[in-house]
Amino acid sequence: MNINFDASKPIYEQIIDQIKQMLVRGELNPGDKLPSQRDMAKKIEVNPNTIQRAYREMETLELVETQRGRGTFIKEDKNMVLEIKKEMARNATFRFLQEMTAIGFSTEEIINLVEKGLINFKVNKEN
Template identity: 35%
Template sequence: MEEQQVGSLHFHIDFSQPLYEQILDQARSAIAKGEIALGDKMPSVRELAQELRINPNTVMRAYQELERDGLTEKRRGQGTYVTSSPEHVASFRTELAARYIDSFMEQMESLGLSWEDIEKYIRRKQDAAQGGLGS
């Protein structure tokens, strides 16, 4: 397990998933949750690669997907910046959340679990953890 702070971003990298996917997910999360502010400069491709001790091409791949998500903008010769548009972040969140939720509901359906079953499990878990998630 690898823990790394790069600017205002925090990464924990392991070998359970493709590297570019972990960078992507964790950068998405940081932007979606406002851990890095709108308009802020992201670490450069080379810098992040050096800090995480991985290849620049791998960082590039994650950064290209971030831009496709509408979460970042790239300025040739300057660097990569978090979008300044709150709407872009918001629409990304709802779209990705919808994808996650739909896929999750399919999994539950494949196990023959109803929505009520799921609610019961979550409630039990939240009680046990004394409100771990509910904002």
């Protein structure tokens, strides 16, 4: 896991986001064991307390569960990945719309740009 940390967002939140992205991309699956907190801290070069906070928050979000003596595992929930994917899509859409309106595009202009973009994307993807 390589994270290019963004100074505008707490590191523990960025770690959680990265794990969610790995789940959505299929790099992690429900039931997979996460590295120990110490190993994760060494791997991504952050303070172990930051990893502890990320793991604790992921437990609160019911993304992971810790099994005493065995480690921390991605929760076995088939719907979780789909819900995370939908949440990420909503957030990306909101950020996109926020930026487009901030630079002065109307709703109709945004719709036209997206339609044209989808057509171009489909054509490029087929080639």
